[in-house]
Amino acid sequence: MPSEQHRELALQAIRSRIERFNAVLTNTTDQVRGMLAGSDNAGDDQSVALGFFAKGRMDIDRFNALVGKEARIEVSAEAPIRLAQEVLTSLLAQGDDLYVLNVEQGDELGRKVKARLASIGTAFAAARVIELARNNRYREEEHSAILQSFPYAMWNSSERALAPALVIEVAGGDFRPSEVIPMLDNTMKIVFVVRGDAPPAALSRVISPGVFVQQETGDDALDAFAAFEGIAVAAFVPSTAASFVHDPAACSIVFDRFTAVTFPKEVQKRAIGSISPSQQAEDYTLLESLSVPPEVEGDAASDPAGKLSAWLLSQTDLSNLSA
Amino acid sequence: MNSIANSKTSISTVSEHTVEIITDSGEGAQKCAHVFGQTCAKMGNGVWTVEIIPAEIEPPAHTTTSTSGNIVRFGTEKITNWGDQSKLAVAFNDQVCLSRHRLDSFDDNCIILHECSWETHEDENVREQYAKAMEEMSSKNYRLIKVPIEEETLKVVDNAQHGKNMFALGLLAEIYQRDLSIIEKQIAHIFRHKPAKITEINVELVKRGMAWARDNLKFQYIIESKPVVENRVVMTGNQAAALGAVAAGMELCAMYPITPATSVSHELAAIIENYGGIVHQAEDEIAAAGVALGASYGGKVALTVTSGPGMALKTEFLALAIMSEIPLVVLDVQRGGPSTGLPTKVEQSDLLSSLYGQPGDAPRIVIAPRSIEECFHSMITARRIAETFRCVVIVLTDANLASGVQQFTRPEFDSRWQQDPVDFSALPEGLRPYDWDPETGLSRRIVPGTPGGQHTVTGLAHDESSKVSYDPESNERGCRMRSRKLAVLQSTLLPPPIYGEEKGDLLVVGWGSTQGAIEEAVDRAHDAGLSVSSCQLTFLSPLEPGLKEIFSRYRKVMTVEINYSDTIGDPYITEETRRYGQLAWILRAQTLVDIDCWTSCPGQPLRPNDIYNSILEKIK
Numbered sequence: 001m002p003s004e005q006h007r008e009l010a011l012q013a014i015r016s017r018i019e020r021f022n023a024v025l026t027n028t029t030d031q032v033r034g035m036l037a038g039s040d041n042a043g044d045d046q047s048v049a050l051g052f053f054a055k056g057r058m059d060i061d062r063f064n065a066l067v068g069k070e071a072r073i074e075v076s077a078e079a080p081i082r083l084a085q086e087v088l089t090s091l092l093a094q095g096d097d098l099y100v101l102n103v104e105q106g107d108e109l110g111r112k113v114k115a116r117l118a119s120i121g122t123a124f125a126a127a128r129v130i131e132l133a134r135n136n137r138y139r140e141e142e143h144s145a146i147l148q149s150f151p152y153a154m155w156n157s158s159e160r161a162l163a164p165a166l167v168i169e170v171a172g173g174d175f176r177p178s179e180v181i182p183m184l185d186n187t188m189k190i191v192f193v194v195r196g197d198a199p200p201a202a203l204s205r206v207i208s209p210g211v212f213v214q215q216e217t218g219d220d221a222l223d224a225f226a227a228f229e230g231i232a233v234a235a236f237v238p239s240t241a242a243s244f245v246h247d248p249a250a251c252s253i254v255f256d257r258f259t260a261v262t263f264p265k266e267v268q269k270r271a272i273g274s275i276s277p278s279q280q281a282e283d284y285t286l287l288e289s290l291s292v293p294p295e296v297e298g299d300a301a302s303d304p305a306g307k308l309s310a311w312l313l314s315q316t317d318l319s320n321l322s323a
Numbered sequence: 324m325n326s327i328a329n330s331k332t333s334i335s336t337v338s339e340h341t342v343e344i345i346t347d348s349g350e351g352a353q354k355c356a357h358v359f360g361q362t363c364a365k366m367g368n369g370v371w372t373v374e375i376i377p378a379e380i381e382p383p384a385h386t387t388t389s390t391s392g393n394i395v396r397f398g399t400e401k402i403t404n405w406g407d408q409s410k411l412a413v414a415f416n417d418q419v420c421l422s423r424h425r426l427d428s429f430d431d432n433c434i435i436l437h438e439c440s441w442e443t444h445e446d447e448n449v450r451e452q453y454a455k456a457m458e459e460m461s462s463k464n465y466r467l468i469k470v471p472i473e474e475e476t477l478k479v480v481d482n483a484q485h486g487k488n489m490f491a492l493g494l495l496a497e498i499y500q501r502d503l504s505i506i507e508k509q510i511a512h513i514f515r516h517k518p519a520k521i522t523e524i525n526v527e528l529v530k531r532g533m534a535w536a537r538d539n540l541k542f543q544y545i546i547e548s549k550p551v552v553e554n555r556v557v558m559t560g561n562q563a564a565a566l567g568a569v570a571a572g573m574e575l576c577a578m579y580p581i582t583p584a585t586s587v588s589h590e591l592a593a594i595i596e597n598y599g600g601i602v603h604q605a606e607d608e609i610a611a612a613g614v615a616l617g618a619s620y621g622g623k624v625a626l627t628v629t630s631g632p633g634m635a636l637k638t639e640f641l642a643l644a645i646m647s648e649i650p651l652v653v654l655d656v657q658r659g660g661p662s663t664g665l666p667t668k669v670e671q672s673d674l675l676s677s678l679y680g681q682p683g684d685a686p687r688i689v690i691a692p693r694s695i696e697e698c699f700h701s702m703i704t705a706r707r708i709a710e711t712f713r714c715v716v717i718v719l720t721d722a723n724l725a726s727g728v729q730q731f732t733r734p735e736f737d738s739r740w741q742q743d744p745v746d747f748s749a750l751p752e753g754l755r756p757y758d759w760d761p762e763t764g765l766s767r768r769i770v771p772g773t774p775g776g777q778h779t780v781t782g783l784a785h786d787e788s789s790k791v792s793y794d795p796e797s798n799e800r801g802c803r804m805r806s807r808k809l810a811v812l813q814s815t816l817l818p819p820p821i822y823g824e825e826k827g828d829l830l831v832v833g834w835g836s837t838q839g840a841i842e843e844a845v846d847r848a849h850d851a852g853l854s855v856s857s858c859q860l861t862f863l864s865p866l867e868p869g870l871k872e873i874f875s876r877y878r879k880v881m882t883v884e885i886n887y888s889d890t891i892g893d894p895y896i897t898e899e900t901r902r903y904g905q906l907a908w909i910l911r912a913q914t915l916v917d918i919d920c921w922t923s924c925p926g927q928p929l930r931p932n933d934i935y936n937s938i939l940e941k942i943k
Contacts, residue, residue: 020597027598031572034741048739051571051703053692057861062815066763067711073747127599134747135772162596227516 003193005219006236007167010191011096013222013234014165017189018099021164025092025123032085032130035073077133080140084126084133087147091123103170105273110179113168113190114152117183121150124159152183165189172198173273177233178205184231191222192235197272199280200241200264204287206233207246217243217262224259240264242287258291336545339369339398340499341406341430344491345423346415347384348377348391351488355413356393357728358492358509362501363395364557364730367548369402370395371839373928374726375423376667385449387422394428399547402729403694403839407932409433411498413491415472417441417456424460426927431464434542436494438487439469468540470494475535479528489525493532499544503529554733560698560724564628564654565590567702569598570734572741573652574623577603577614582666583722584630584656608633612640612653619649620780622745622770624706628654631673632663638681641715643782645685645805648757648766650709650716650744652702657721659926668926669722671835671885674905677717678864686806687715689864691835696731697861698724703740710744712808713768719863721885723836723928750775755787759800764807809865816862818869823849823856826876829942831857832918833883834906837929841883844934848942855938860906871914881919881941882907883934888922 011018046067047060054060073081091098101116103109125146132138146154155163168180168190175194184190184206192203203215212232214225217239224247225234237243244261251257267284269277342359346352356372364370375392382389396406408430414420414437423429441453457467472490473483480486489510496506507526514521558566565587568576576595578588592602605611608629615627629637634655644651657673659665677689688708692701701718709716745768756778759766769776778789784801786792821830822842833841838859848855856877860867874880884904889896903911904920911918921937923929 023597024599030736030738031599031741033738034572035743046707048737049742050707051700051740052734053690053697053700053704053861054707056820057817057867059815059817063711066765066811066815073743074749077747134743136747136774 003169003195003236006193007100007169009219009221010167010193010234010236011100013191013226014099014167014189016226017165018096021123021162022092024162025088028123028127028130029085029088029092032081032088035130035134036078036081036085073134074136077136077138080129080133080138080144083144083147084129087122087126091120099164100167100169103168103174105171105174107174108179109168109170109174109176110182113166113180113183115149116166117152117163118149120164121152121155121159122147124155124162125150157186160186160188163188165191167191167193169193169195171273172196172238173275175199175202175235175237175273176275177203177235180233181206184211184233187230189225189232190234191225192233192237194235194237196238198237198241199272199275199283200267201280201283201287202237202241202275203233203235203244204283204290207286207290210248211246212248213244213246215242215244217241240268242284244287244291246291255291255293261287261291263288332541332543334543334545336547338400338546339396339402339406340411340544340546341394341396341409342495342499343375343392343394343409343412343414343423343428344488344495345375345390345392345412345419346488347389347419348382350391350415350484352392352415352491354513355488355492355495356395358506358513359495359501360393360395360397360728361509361557362496362505363397363499363546363548364555364728365505366502367551368397368546369400370397370557370728370730371402371405372396372726372728373405373723376726378665378667385416385418385452387418387425390419390422392419397546399549404837404843404931405723405727405840405928406843407930412436413470413494414438415487415491417453421456421459424463429463429465432466433463434466434468436468436470436491438472440471440473442469470535470539475531476528479524479531486524486528489528490532490535493529493534494536494540495532496529497533497536498540498542499546503533555730556733557728557730558695559586559726559728560692560695560720561586561656561726562590563695563698564656564702564718564720565594567699568626568654569595569600570699570736570740571703571706572624572744573626573702573706574600575603575615575618575625576600576628577605577611577618577625578628579605579608579611579633581608581630581633583658583725584628584633584654586725587628587654587656608636609640612637612651616640616644616649616651619644619651620647620771624710624744626652626654626702628656630656630658630666631660631676634673634676634680641687642681642683642685644715645681645687646782647780648713648768648805649780650713650768652705652709653715653717654702655717655719656725657719659924665926667722669836669885669928670924670926671719671721671837672887672905672924673719674834674863674886675908677719678909684802684806686809687717687864688712688809688812688862689717689719690862691719691860692724693835693838693859693861694731695724695727695729699731699734706740706744708812710768711765712812713766714808719835721836723885727836745770747773756780756789757785757787757801757804759787759804762807763811764804765811766804813862813865813868816865816867818873819858819860819867821856821858821873824854825856827854827856828878829853829855829938830874830877830880831855831883831934831938832860832880832906832910833857834860834863837883837885840929840931840934843931844938847931847935848938853938853942855942863906863909866909866913870910871916874910874914874916874918879919879941880910880916881921881937882910883929883937884920884922885924885929886922887924888920 212228214234245259344352344356360372373394411434476483476486476490510525511522615625618625659668659670692698705716783791784798786797845857888904889901904922907920
């Protein structure tokens with residue numbers, strides 16, 4: 001399947017997140033417009049501000065006479081608020097492109113992702129600037145820079161919860177997903193669309209207990225990925241790679257969290273881009289060790305509770321206990 | 324009582340029909356009716372739905388107390404209320420059917436499609452119960468048609484509990500010739516978070532129901548629809564209020580779950596964070612009011628949502644809001660009372676408590692949307708008025724609007740609905756937090772942190788500087804200024820429109836959700852040659868102006884309300900002892916006109932025919 005179609009599938013998997021983030025952007029833009037409306041219209045807009053419920057029931061002229069000048073912001077606050085408004089508008093204008101990152105061959109994946117998130121983060125910076133300006137606490141020398149770049153590390157937990165997901169198109173030779181691990185928290189979702197030859201089990205490096213990880217060699221939609229409510233990473237990779245789904249919700253035992261695992265028949269022993277054969281082998285071994293049930297001996301070993309108690313006993317020094 | 328198979332179908336064209344889907348609680352009647360109602364609306368029919376909800380959370384199954392379901396009234400024209408009796412019902416068992424029969428819910432010629440397996444049930448008691456139910460209903464001219472709902476459903480799914488509703492939907496779809504593609508889309512939407520197979524199974528059940536109806540029923544109804552020329556939305560009153568709150572720029576909704584208001588917070592919780600707001604579920608009603616009040620004090624746009632018992636608990640914080648002039652919008656979705664009363668049933672019994680339920684003089688603004696559409700728009704107006712007048716605004720809806728479904732023109736959002744709630748421009752030198760305009764009582768709102776506006780807020784009597792003051796003049800002035808704001812708001816209101824003739828023999832005055840039923844009754848009276856008009860109030864505190872003059876143009880004036888009033892002639896009830904409907908009390912006191920009332924509190928919406936009969940009685 002051409003990567004364009006994988007890109008569409010990836011976008012489809014994060015569509016709800018994109019829509020949610022766009023809704024936030026749209027709403028904030030509307031709020032800013034409403035905020036500036038007080039300054040722009042000098043109080044003649046109460047007929048609209050009062051809503052349709054008032055239509056035919058209230059004398060708007062009389063109401064306007066009472067209200068006089070509608071709530072407005074300080075003149076000094078207008079400029080930064082308008083700047084913030086421009087940031088929001090320009091982010092919205094980018095449409096889906098804002099959420100699709102094309103990593104050129106040889107580029108550093110982690111650095112590019114950080115830069116894109118810093119750009120997306122200017123939406124949150126805009127909201128902060130608006131609050132500061134409204135409250136007369138905005139200082140240009142101190143605050144204006146965040147409208148250019150607002151790194152992920154500066155986002156607070158609420159902002160991280162609102163983070164949109166990303167689709168990252170990357171060459172197989174640059175596919176080092178561990179570089180995005182610093183950004184994998186809260187509910188971050190990332191889908192890689194890998195071009196060309198790729199390491200067989202690169203995504204195994206992001207597997208951890210609460211993270212949904214899916215490496216897909218086929219053309220199936222990422223429904224489970226889309227439905228997962230925590231951190232999730234997926235990748236469309238060539239058929240020469242392994243495919244697997246690590247679903248933390250599936251089971252508490254590690255290998256049972258792998259709901260589908262297919263290993264490639266043959267693993268090439270050559271470097272792919274700057275990824276060495278040993279690094280590939282390390283990925284592969286890691287996946288294998290996590291996803292394949294261990295061979296067990298005896299009844300106690302087959303029972304997870306038995307295994308746990310055996311291990312606990314082995315760690316405990318009981319020599320001082322008297323009968 | 325036998326189903327009729329393979330007969331030629333007779334097709335009748337009618338202007339409207341009312342349908343009930345009734346089951347034991349938990350059998351999916353609501354979902355069936357929801358899809359059916361939405362489909363009718365999307366096909367261009369006017370629609371109004373009413374939920375039938377049992378009083379208990381898990382009532383014993385297959386009893387007359389377990390009835391759960393929905394009434395869908397739909398027609399060619401706009402539908403504004405649930406109408407009179409049902410023309411067709413789908414009942415999953417004899418007992419739910421019997422309960423509705425006892426409530427006189429079915430038209431005398433109602434067609435009742437009912438599950439037939441109870442008749443041959445293995446348990447003799449069940450068979451006997453079934454036979455008795457049939458016997459009790461035999462006095463009516465119902466067309467009782469047996470349908471093997473469970474048997475047919477089990478051909479598709481293993482557990483009939485999870486499928487009978489969709490089979491029933493199929494029966495209705497065939498009888499009323501509904502568009503299957505719309506139904507399919509509705510089902511797909513409902514199960515959008517589940518595997519596609521679930522949608523497929525449900526659609527299969529609908530198709531099976533349609534096929535069964537096609538093969539076994541010899542009647543169909545055509546209810547023509549008008550082409551939809553405008554963008555419309557279909558929703559419940561609680562959904563509309565929630566979306567209205569978002570459109571109004573509400574940043575915080577603090578609440579504690581209470582029937583029938585809870586779904587407002589469910590709707591809000593699903594979307595409000597996308598718009599920069601939050602829903603806070605507090606530990607109790609009192610805390611919810613406190614949180615909303617605190618947020619508003621901090622300059623945010625805040626809302627608290629509740630129902631009657633919750634209003635009682637919020638009283639103290641509402642008093643603080645009124646005393647400290649912190650704007651607050653309170654949505655009260657009324658239910659039957661007093662105390663825990665009728666949690667799932669409708670009543671208009673919170674009017675007097677909303678106006679006066681407070682120690683001390685505590686003027687507040689009360690408005691009542693009349694339709695589901697107005698549940699949306701009233702939130703925007705409530706917010707603006709609350710902020711302009713630094714007041715508590717109570718929006719009174721009720722269980723009828725809350726769970727009813729109606730379509731209306733899609734609101735076009737305007738960013739000016741969300742104007743900044745606080746004037747952040749520099750404070751004039753020496754401005755005090757309660758610098759009341761001596762004429763209007765209005766003053767500029769200062770939020771914490773505003774340079775030059777630092778002050779403490781108190782619920783104690785205070786002067787313009789918000790300093791505690793017990794001197795007689797300060798207290799008088801504070802009371803006068805807080806009260807004046809209502810009169811000032813009234814000066815901006817217009818007299819209410821009259822439905823019908825501008826003068827005549829009888830004026831029926833209603834408020835809130837009864838508008839549709841009252842106007843339908845007035846239409847019938849008009850058709851019968853009677854001189855009857857109506858007027859539906861939306862501003863209840865302050866009242867809309869000009870009422871006394873309007874009332875003077877009619878020989879008699881009568882309120883119609885869903886609450887309690889005494890009937891003269893009952894033991895001990897005389898003109899001196901009679902207690903009136905709540906709006907009637909207010910109008911009598913305010914206008915000194917001898918206003919009568921007809922009220923009813925059966926726990927369900929008023930029927931046009933009952934109102935019409937009260938009109939005939941009154942106009943004699």
